[in-house]
Amino acid sequence: MFLPDEAATLAAGAWLAAVLLPGDVVELHGPLGAGKTTLVRGILRARGWAGAVRSPSFNLLSVYDFELPVAHLDLYRLESPEGIGLEDLLHTHIILIEWPKGLDELVDEESRWRVEIVPVEPEGRELIVTPPQGRTIPALT
Template sequence: MRLADEGAMMALGAKLAGVLRAGDVVTLSGPLGAGKTTLARGLLAALGLEGEAPSPSYAIVQSYAPPEVRLPVLHVDLYRIEDEAELYELGLDDARHDGALLVEWPERVGEYWFRDALRLTLSVGQDGARGLTVEVPAAWEGRWPLT
Protein backbone atom coordinates (compact mmCIF):
# COMPACT_ATOMS: atom_id res chain seq x y z
CA MET A 1 0.00 0.00 0.00
CA ARG A 2 1.25 3.51 -0.78
CA LEU A 3 0.59 6.43 1.58
CA ALA A 4 1.23 9.68 -0.27
CA ASP A 5 1.48 12.09 2.66
CA GLU A 6 0.86 12.76 6.35
CA GLY A 7 -2.88 13.08 5.70
CA ALA A 8 -2.94 9.55 4.28
CA MET A 9 -1.07 8.28 7.36
CA MET A 10 -3.59 9.97 9.67
CA ALA A 11 -6.51 8.56 7.63
CA LEU A 12 -5.09 5.04 7.88
CA GLY A 13 -4.79 5.47 11.65
CA ALA A 14 -8.43 6.60 11.78
CA LYS A 15 -9.61 3.57 9.80
CA LEU A 16 -7.62 1.30 12.08
CA ALA A 17 -9.28 2.90 15.12
CA GLY A 18 -12.66 1.92 13.68
CA VAL A 19 -11.88 -1.79 13.99
CA LEU A 20 -9.59 -1.78 17.04
CA ARG A 21 -10.72 -3.91 20.00
CA ALA A 22 -9.59 -4.58 23.54
CA GLY A 23 -6.84 -7.20 23.46
CA ASP A 24 -5.48 -6.06 20.08
CA VAL A 25 -1.82 -5.37 19.47
CA VAL A 26 -0.64 -3.30 16.51
CA THR A 27 3.10 -3.13 15.91
CA LEU A 28 4.68 -0.30 13.93
CA SER A 29 8.09 -0.87 12.36
CA GLY A 30 10.21 1.24 10.06
CA PRO A 31 13.16 3.63 10.12
CA LEU A 32 13.27 6.87 12.07
CA GLY A 33 10.95 9.39 10.46
CA ALA A 34 8.87 6.80 8.60
CA GLY A 35 5.62 7.89 10.23
CA LYS A 36 5.02 5.38 13.02
CA THR A 37 4.00 8.05 15.51
CA THR A 38 1.96 9.92 12.90
CA LEU A 39 -0.09 6.80 12.21
CA ALA A 40 -0.56 6.30 15.97
CA ARG A 41 -1.70 9.92 16.31
CA GLY A 42 -4.32 9.38 13.61
CA LEU A 43 -5.62 6.33 15.46
CA LEU A 44 -5.72 8.11 18.82
CA ALA A 45 -7.48 11.15 17.35
CA ALA A 46 -10.14 8.88 15.85
CA LEU A 47 -10.59 7.27 19.27
CA GLY A 48 -11.44 10.71 20.65
CA LEU A 49 -8.13 12.17 21.82
CA GLU A 50 -8.22 15.95 21.63
CA GLY A 51 -4.91 17.66 20.99
CA GLU A 52 -1.71 16.05 19.79
CA ALA A 53 -0.44 12.82 21.28
CA PRO A 54 3.18 13.10 22.40
CA SER A 55 5.71 10.61 21.12
CA PRO A 56 6.42 7.96 23.75
CA SER A 57 10.14 7.91 22.84
CA TYR A 58 11.36 9.09 26.24
CA ALA A 59 8.50 8.00 28.48
CA ILE A 60 8.51 4.56 26.75
CA VAL A 61 4.79 4.16 27.53
CA GLN A 62 2.09 6.76 27.00
CA SER A 63 -1.31 5.66 28.30
CA TYR A 64 -4.76 6.83 27.24
CA ALA A 65 -8.01 5.90 28.97
CA PRO A 66 -11.70 6.81 28.82
CA PRO A 67 -13.16 9.37 28.75
CA GLU A 68 -10.11 10.75 26.92
CA VAL A 69 -10.50 7.94 24.33
CA ARG A 70 -13.26 5.37 23.76
CA LEU A 71 -10.89 2.41 24.33
CA PRO A 72 -7.88 2.25 26.67
CA VAL A 73 -4.64 2.31 24.65
CA LEU A 74 -0.99 2.05 25.61
CA HIS A 75 1.30 3.65 23.02
CA VAL A 76 4.69 2.04 23.55
CA ASP A 77 8.08 2.91 22.05
CA LEU A 78 10.67 0.16 22.52
CA TYR A 79 13.55 1.99 20.82
CA ARG A 80 15.41 2.53 24.11
CA ILE A 81 14.72 -0.95 25.53
CA GLU A 82 18.00 -2.80 25.98
CA ASP A 83 16.82 -5.94 27.76
CA GLU A 84 13.56 -7.82 27.17
CA ALA A 85 13.17 -8.21 30.93
CA GLU A 86 12.23 -4.51 31.01
CA LEU A 87 8.96 -5.39 29.27
CA TYR A 88 7.75 -7.29 32.35
CA GLU A 89 8.12 -4.09 34.36
CA LEU A 90 5.96 -2.20 31.86
CA GLY A 91 2.96 -4.49 32.51
CA LEU A 92 2.04 -4.82 28.83
CA ASP A 93 0.42 -8.24 29.22
CA ASP A 94 -1.96 -6.95 31.89
CA ALA A 95 -2.84 -3.87 29.84
CA ARG A 96 -4.04 -6.02 26.94
CA HIS A 97 -7.00 -7.34 28.94
CA ASP A 98 -8.77 -4.00 29.01
CA GLY A 99 -7.35 -2.15 26.04
CA ALA A 100 -5.11 -2.18 23.01
CA LEU A 101 -1.37 -1.80 22.50
CA LEU A 102 0.34 0.27 19.82
CA VAL A 103 3.99 -0.79 19.81
CA GLU A 104 6.72 1.07 17.95
CA TRP A 105 10.05 -0.69 17.36
CA PRO A 106 8.79 -4.23 18.19
CA GLU A 107 11.92 -5.70 16.59
CA ARG A 108 13.87 -4.61 19.70
CA VAL A 109 12.42 -7.63 21.54
CA GLY A 110 11.72 -11.27 20.67
CA GLU A 111 8.87 -12.10 18.29
CA TYR A 112 7.00 -14.11 20.93
CA TRP A 113 6.05 -10.88 22.76
CA PHE A 114 3.69 -9.77 20.04
CA ARG A 115 3.13 -12.92 17.96
CA ASP A 116 -0.61 -12.21 17.48
CA ALA A 117 -0.11 -8.58 16.46
CA LEU A 118 -1.21 -6.81 13.32
CA ARG A 119 2.26 -5.95 12.01
CA LEU A 120 2.58 -2.73 10.05
CA THR A 121 5.93 -1.93 8.46
CA LEU A 122 6.56 1.48 6.93
CA SER A 123 9.23 2.41 4.41
CA VAL A 124 10.14 5.79 2.92
CA GLY A 125 10.19 6.17 -0.85
CA GLN A 126 12.44 8.52 -2.79
CA ASP A 127 9.45 10.79 -3.40
CA GLY A 128 8.71 10.98 0.35
CA ALA A 129 5.64 8.76 0.14
CA ARG A 130 5.41 5.87 2.58
CA GLY A 131 5.09 2.25 1.66
CA LEU A 132 3.11 0.00 3.98
CA THR A 133 3.55 -3.74 4.31
CA VAL A 134 1.11 -5.63 6.52
CA GLU A 135 1.21 -9.04 8.21
CA VAL A 136 -2.30 -10.03 9.28
CA PRO A 137 -2.75 -12.60 12.09
CA ALA A 138 -5.81 -14.82 12.44
CA ALA A 139 -7.30 -12.49 15.08
CA TRP A 140 -7.53 -9.73 12.44
CA GLU A 141 -9.14 -11.76 9.67
CA GLY A 142 -12.39 -10.11 8.67
CA ARG A 143 -11.12 -6.71 9.86
CA TRP A 144 -8.25 -6.33 7.39
CA PRO A 145 -8.06 -4.98 4.79
CA LEU A 146 -9.64 -1.83 6.12
CA THR A 147 -12.52 -0.41 4.08
Protein backbone atom coordinates in the same frame (compact mmCIF):
# COMPACT_ATOMS: atom_id res chain seq x y z
CA MET B 1 -1.01 0.92 0.27
CA PHE B 2 0.76 4.12 -0.69
CA LEU B 3 0.69 7.06 1.74
CA PRO B 4 1.72 10.22 -0.12
CA ASP B 5 1.61 12.56 2.87
CA GLU B 6 0.77 13.10 6.54
CA ALA B 7 -2.96 13.42 5.82
CA ALA B 8 -2.98 9.98 4.19
CA THR B 9 -1.08 8.52 7.16
CA LEU B 10 -3.64 9.99 9.59
CA ALA B 11 -6.46 8.56 7.45
CA ALA B 12 -4.79 5.13 7.50
CA GLY B 13 -4.65 5.40 11.29
CA ALA B 14 -8.39 6.10 11.39
CA TRP B 15 -8.96 3.10 9.12
CA LEU B 16 -6.99 0.88 11.51
CA ALA B 17 -8.78 2.30 14.56
CA ALA B 18 -12.08 0.99 13.21
CA VAL B 19 -10.94 -2.65 13.27
CA LEU B 20 -8.81 -2.86 16.43
CA LEU B 21 -10.19 -4.70 19.46
CA PRO B 22 -9.27 -4.91 23.14
CA GLY B 23 -6.18 -7.07 23.49
CA ASP B 24 -4.90 -6.32 20.00
CA VAL B 25 -1.18 -5.59 19.89
CA VAL B 26 0.01 -3.54 16.92
CA GLU B 27 3.72 -3.82 16.18
CA LEU B 28 4.82 -0.66 14.36
CA HIS B 29 7.91 -1.20 12.22
CA GLY B 30 9.79 1.41 10.23
CA PRO B 31 12.91 3.56 10.36
CA LEU B 32 13.19 6.77 12.36
CA GLY B 33 10.90 9.38 10.84
CA ALA B 34 8.83 6.86 8.89
CA GLY B 35 5.54 8.02 10.38
CA LYS B 36 4.86 5.51 13.15
CA THR B 37 3.77 8.18 15.63
CA THR B 38 1.71 9.93 12.94
CA LEU B 39 -0.15 6.66 12.32
CA VAL B 40 -0.74 6.36 16.08
CA ARG B 41 -2.03 9.95 16.09
CA GLY B 42 -4.53 8.95 13.38
CA ILE B 43 -5.71 5.99 15.46
CA LEU B 44 -6.13 8.14 18.56
CA ARG B 45 -7.87 11.00 16.72
CA ALA B 46 -10.36 8.51 15.28
CA ARG B 47 -11.12 7.38 18.82
CA GLY B 48 -11.75 10.96 19.92
CA TRP B 49 -8.42 12.07 21.39
CA ALA B 50 -7.92 15.82 20.85
CA GLY B 51 -4.71 16.28 22.84
CA ALA B 52 -1.09 16.02 21.80
CA VAL B 53 0.30 12.67 20.67
CA ARG B 54 4.04 12.21 20.95
CA SER B 55 6.27 9.21 20.69
CA PRO B 56 6.75 7.87 24.22
CA SER B 57 10.51 7.59 23.65
CA PHE B 58 11.45 8.86 27.09
CA ASN B 59 8.48 7.91 29.27
CA LEU B 60 8.20 4.58 27.36
CA LEU B 61 4.42 4.26 27.87
CA SER B 62 1.49 6.60 27.33
CA VAL B 63 -2.05 5.50 28.17
CA TYR B 64 -5.09 7.15 26.60
CA ASP B 65 -8.30 6.49 28.49
CA PHE B 66 -11.34 5.94 26.32
CA GLU B 67 -14.22 3.49 26.48
CA LEU B 68 -11.68 1.24 24.76
CA PRO B 69 -8.35 2.44 26.19
CA VAL B 70 -5.18 2.63 24.13
CA ALA B 71 -1.59 2.18 25.32
CA HIS B 72 1.27 3.54 23.20
CA LEU B 73 4.76 2.20 23.88
CA ASP B 74 8.19 2.86 22.46
CA LEU B 75 10.72 0.09 23.08
CA TYR B 76 13.60 1.67 21.13
CA ARG B 77 15.83 2.01 24.20
CA LEU B 78 14.83 -1.29 25.83
CA GLU B 79 15.77 -4.90 25.21
CA SER B 80 12.31 -6.15 26.21
CA PRO B 81 9.02 -4.76 27.52
CA GLU B 82 9.41 -6.44 30.91
CA GLY B 83 8.85 -4.20 33.88
CA ILE B 84 6.93 -1.38 32.19
CA GLY B 85 3.45 -2.76 32.92
CA LEU B 86 2.53 -4.15 29.51
CA GLU B 87 1.29 -7.40 31.04
CA ASP B 88 -1.40 -5.49 32.96
CA LEU B 89 -2.79 -3.93 29.77
CA LEU B 90 -2.76 -6.84 27.34
CA HIS B 91 -6.40 -7.89 27.67
CA THR B 92 -8.08 -4.54 28.25
CA HIS B 93 -6.31 -2.09 25.93
CA ILE B 94 -5.37 -1.70 22.32
CA ILE B 95 -1.56 -1.78 22.47
CA LEU B 96 0.47 0.20 19.92
CA ILE B 97 4.21 -0.52 20.07
CA GLU B 98 6.92 1.39 18.23
CA TRP B 99 10.21 -0.53 17.91
CA PRO B 100 8.66 -3.82 19.12
CA LYS B 101 10.92 -6.49 20.53
CA GLY B 102 10.77 -9.19 23.15
CA LEU B 103 7.05 -9.78 22.65
CA ASP B 104 7.04 -13.48 21.78
CA GLU B 105 6.64 -14.57 25.41
CA LEU B 106 3.90 -12.02 26.14
CA VAL B 107 1.72 -11.69 23.06
CA ASP B 108 -0.38 -14.40 21.43
CA GLU B 109 -0.24 -14.66 17.65
CA GLU B 110 -4.03 -14.31 17.40
CA SER B 111 -3.85 -10.76 18.76
CA ARG B 112 -0.67 -9.58 17.01
CA TRP B 113 -0.82 -7.10 14.12
CA ARG B 114 2.27 -6.24 12.09
CA VAL B 115 2.36 -2.79 10.53
CA GLU B 116 5.32 -1.72 8.41
CA ILE B 117 5.88 1.80 7.15
CA VAL B 118 8.47 1.87 4.38
CA PRO B 119 9.75 5.20 2.99
CA VAL B 120 9.43 5.40 -0.81
CA GLU B 121 11.52 7.69 -3.01
CA PRO B 122 11.20 10.52 -3.77
CA GLU B 123 8.60 10.95 -1.03
CA GLY B 124 5.74 9.13 0.58
CA ARG B 125 5.50 5.80 2.33
CA GLU B 126 4.23 2.31 1.71
CA LEU B 127 1.99 0.92 4.47
CA ILE B 128 1.89 -2.85 4.86
CA VAL B 129 -0.64 -4.19 7.36
CA THR B 130 -0.69 -7.85 8.36
CA PRO B 131 -3.60 -8.70 10.68
CA PRO B 132 -3.57 -11.62 13.09
CA GLN B 133 -4.27 -14.99 11.54
CA GLY B 134 -7.97 -15.44 10.94
CA ARG B 135 -8.75 -11.70 11.00
CA THR B 136 -9.54 -9.66 7.92
CA ILE B 137 -9.53 -5.94 7.32
CA PRO B 138 -11.66 -3.91 4.94
CA ALA B 139 -10.02 -2.04 2.08
CA LEU B 140 -9.09 1.55 2.82
CA THR B 141 -11.50 3.82 0.96
